[in-house]
Amino acid sequence: MNRRRFISQTSLSSLATILGMEIAFGHKIPLGYTPLAVQDPDPFKLFNKDTGMTVLNNKPWNIEAKAHLLDDKVTPNKYMFIRNNGLIPENIDAKNWTLIIDGESVSKSKTYTLSELKSKFQQYTYQLTLECGGNGRSEFNPPAKGNQWTVGAVSCANWTGVRLRDVLDDVGIQSNAVYIGYHAADIHLSRNPEKEPISRGVPIAKAMQDETLLAFQMNGKDIPLAHGYPLRLVCGGWPASTSGKWVNRISIRDKVHDGAKMTGTSYRVPCEPVAPGEKVADEDMCIIESMPVKSLITYPKSGAIIKSGQTLNIRGHAWAGELEVQSVEYSIDFGSTWKPCSLQRPVNRLAWQHFSAAINNFPKKGYYEVWARAKDANGASQPMLLPGWNPKGYLNNACHRIAIKVS
Ligand SMILES: Nc1nc2c(c(=O)[nH]1)N[C@H]1C(S)=C(S)[C@@H](COP(=O)(O)O)O[C@H]1N2
Ligand SMILES: [Mo]
Numbered sequence: 001m002n003r004r005r006f007i008s009q010t011s012l013s014s015l016a017t018i019l020g021m022e023i024a025f026g027h028k029i030p031l032g033y034t035p036l037a038v039q040d041p042d043p044f045k046l047f048n049k050d051t052g053m054t055v056l057n058n059k060p061w062n063i064e065a066k067a068h069l070l071d072d073k074v075t076p077n078k079y080m081f082i083r084n085n086g087l088i089p090e091n092i093d094a095k096n097w098t099l100i101i102d103g104e105s106v107s108k109s110k111t112y113t114l115s116e117l118k119s120k121f122q123q124y125t126y127q128l129t130l131e132c133g134g135n136g137r138s139e140f141n142p143p144a145k146g147n148q149w150t151v152g153a154v155s156c157a158n159w160t161g162v163r164l165r166d167v168l169d170d171v172g173i174q175s176n177a178v179y180i181g182y183h184a185a186d187i188h189l190s191r192n193p194e195k196e197p198i199s200r201g202v203p204i205a206k207a208m209q210d211e212t213l214l215a216f217q218m219n220g221k222d223i224p225l226a227h228g229y230p231l232r233l234v235c236g237g238w239p240a241s242t243s244g245k246w247v248n249r250i251s252i253r254d255k256v257h258d259g260a261k262m263t264g265t266s267y268r269v270p271c272e273p274v275a276p277g278e279k280v281a282d283e284d285m286c287i288i289e290s291m292p293v294k295s296l297i298t299y300p301k302s303g304a305i306i307k308s309g310q311t312l313n314i315r316g317h318a319w320a321g322e323l324e325v326q327s328v329e330y331s332i333d334f335g336s337t338w339k340p341c342s343l344q345r346p347v348n349r350l351a352w353q354h355f356s357a358a359i360n361n362f363p364k365k366g367y368y369e370v371w372a373r374a375k376d377a378n379g380a381s382q383p384m385l386l387p388g389w390n391p392k393g394y395l396n397n398a399c400h401r402i403a404i405k406v407s
Contacts, residue, residue, distance in 0.1 A: 005031040010091050018046065047226045050078040056147045060084035060189065060197075061226065065152035067400065068301035070317070073354060074127060075155040076219060082226045083132050083153060085261065086197025089185035089246050094222075094230035099214070101167065103251035105177035112167070114230055117214060120170070121162035126211045127351035128236030129156045129319045130243055133267050133288050136396025139386060142277045144393025151296060151400060156317065156352040159234045161215030164250075165208045173204075173252055180207045181257030182233050182244030199259025200267065201251075202235050202242050206289075211236055211350050214247070236350030237321040239288050239394075241267050256287070269390040276389035285391075290321030292387070293376040294397040295328055295355065302402035311360040312370070312404060318343070319352040320376035328355040331371045332362065335384045335399070338373065368404045 007015075007029040016022055018038055029035065043063060044051045052069055056062040063082040070079060094114060102109035112120070132153035134146055147153075164180075181201035188195035206212060213234045216223065223229045228245030235242040241261065251257070261267060268285035295318035306312050318325040324346060329338035341357040355372070362368060375381045382399050 007031055007033075008091075014091065047082060048077055048224065049080075049082075053079070053081075054150075054152065056149070060086055061088070062147045064149055065155075066301075067151050067296050067298055067316075067402070069298075070152065070154070070296060071298035071315070074219065075157045077157075077224050077227070080155045080157065080227065081132065081153045083147070083240065084186070084197075084226070086189055087187040087191075088225060089187060092185070092225070092229060092246070097230050098248065099167075099231060100249040101171045101252065102249065103177075103181075104254040105174045105252040106171055107174060108172075110171045114216065117162055117167070117231075118216065121166045123160060123162055124210075124213065125158055125160040125217075126213065126236065126348045127156050127346075128159050128211060128213075128234050129154065129350060129352045130234070130236065130240040131155075131291050131294070131319070133239035133241055133291075133394045134392070136398065137393035139396055139398065140389055140393045142389075144391060146393060153240075154294075154296070154319075156319070158219050159213055159215040159232075160217035160220070161213040161232075161234070163210060164212045164214050164233065165210070167214060168207065168252070171252075174254075176254045177204045177252050178255055179203055179253040179257045181251045181253055181259045181262070182247045183249035183251065183259070184244050185246040185248050196260045198241065198244075198261045199257070200241050200244065200262050201253070201257040201259065202238060203289075204252075206235060206238065206242075211348065237290055237319070239267055239291060262287075265392055267394070268392070269394055270388075273388045274390070278391075280391055288394060290323070291319070292395055292397040293320035293323070293325060293374050293380055293382055294318065295325075295372045295374040295382065296400050297370060297372050297402050300402065300404075303405075304402070305405045305407055306362075308362070308365050308406055311358050312362070313356065313358050314341075314370055314372075314402075315354065315356040316372060316400070317352040318355055318372075318374035320374065322350070323376040323378060324349075325353050326375050326377050326379070328372060328374045330357050330359065331373070332359060332368050332404075334369060335371055335373075341372070362406045365406050368406060369401050370404055371399045371401045373399045
């Protein structure tokens, strides 16, 4: 009797797809063994990312953009950051994919296939800004553990799907519902099937917004594998950790969801400001909700050189969580004085807005910095250098800055 167990046919064919060739003796690969060529794959090829992207971590994959790569109005896949807490699910079978809606606050749980979701409910498309709560972490001092994101963990793509609200109305939600929590098919780094890499959620009011989608398309195509194929929850304007990828279950909770990375200090900041480096007790940490106002200069690339007397055209995007951005200004004197940029309205709620300015008041040759500062509808502005320090390094919405040489 042969006790050795071998790789499945589906895993073998997906390996062959990744490698772009047939694996000779492939059926002899022992179960659980990863061939060398895919142990350390080229992430840019693997995920169709631009080679200008920065890989911060490979186990799990975390990849960010650079400011100038985010110049498109709608972020294409090749420039979209990847933030994984665990391992990307293997052998996804979209045809048999199901979504379970359960939890304390449904009278009866209900299961939908992906094709039922698509055919039963009206479909909507929105441009939605997704920013990792830890974007900008690398600037905090004392440093916070975790991925050292600079400015590139933000995107605004077109997401198509059905409204979570329509699905929840179909299931029937009880009046004691407080929160939703997603569960997904990704694999814990320990490969322990009992553990979830991440299971977060949002209050019922956010879940019920028009723009909160169960999405199956990104930029008009099936969602790329790394971004949640075949089904993803998208909650624009909130920490992107609330937008569960590869989602297969949503629990309607009668209390604040207590899944992985909802409790303790995860995705929480001190409820009251603290001094840099101060220890904060878990009970004094509050869950991050809407993301703060922020902007990014996406053109030109930092380091651009112009001739004396030449106009410098800048452009970029600004966003403010649940709010609209009211104005964007720029400074060429390290924040002493500010001038207005022109700013477009968002194409829909929770989409980033585009700004631009023609700068022609550089007084002499030399080194300059262009700083951009956005203000939200409530009048809150970005801090110039750093916002309040917090133990986990979240919510750095400091002004973005580019270097310019006038020669
Ligand atoms: N299932 C699942 N969903 C997830 C994550 C994850 O690791 N697993 N990461 C979250 C975090 S922390 C972020 S910032 C966003 C990143 O989305 P992206 O990789 O599509 O840019 O996905 C969120 N959804
Ligand atoms: Mo994140």
